Amino acid sequence: MPEDDRSIEEILDTIGDQHARRLLAAVSREPKSAKELSEECDLSLPTVYRRIEMLEEYDLISDRTLVAEDGNHYKVFESNFESTVISLEDDQYQVRIYRTENLPDRFSQLWDELGAE
Template sequence: MSEQPPTTPAAATLGETTEESPDVETESLLSLLGDEYTQAILSAMGDDSVPAREIADSADVSRPTVYRRLNRLEAAGAVETVMTVDGDGHHRQAFRVTLDELAVPLLDPESAEPTYENAGSGDSGAAPTGHHSSASHGSD
């Protein structure tokens, strides 16, 4: 029997609550992603499903800190828990990054919401508004 890779929810606009998208405050998410431990953890994870112990060793971060950040990242929809099977047939809990990209509009943050793109989906949430075409700009 072939094991199917876990599916990720479709990309959605942050703050827009659906069954598949988390309700996450933009400020909270940016704070979490700006945290040095979170950055080390995400770097250690790369594109693979990685057990927390391996993340802690690779990122040189304590396991309790890794689990706290992973829980927050999972609640934000940036990480998901997956089950892996090792060579001996034992099931292990691992974590996988589901967030590829985060876009935060700067021109009109009141009217445009940040969006994110899920890993491997190729789909993104709402695009930021307020972009100007090159025809509207004079020469530099």
């Protein structure tokens, strides 16, 4: 869902949820599995998974699959943004989510833009 199509109320409801904020704080420090989040935040696994789904819907967290030493696969979740700014402009609220981009991606994007000119 493009950011422009998201209403301010939906984003504020998502980050206003106490459990969602606790999960965001936990994954902002380092990637964690759902089980680790459940234990650290003292939440049930179903609650963790519901909030993860809600946060993923707004692209506030992302997941990646890791392989354990025993060969089993599991997902870890991590924050997908650096900061959020909510501003009031011309009697309307605006939400800006600043994403984390790595340097090679930014360089590739810049290079592609220079080549297009």
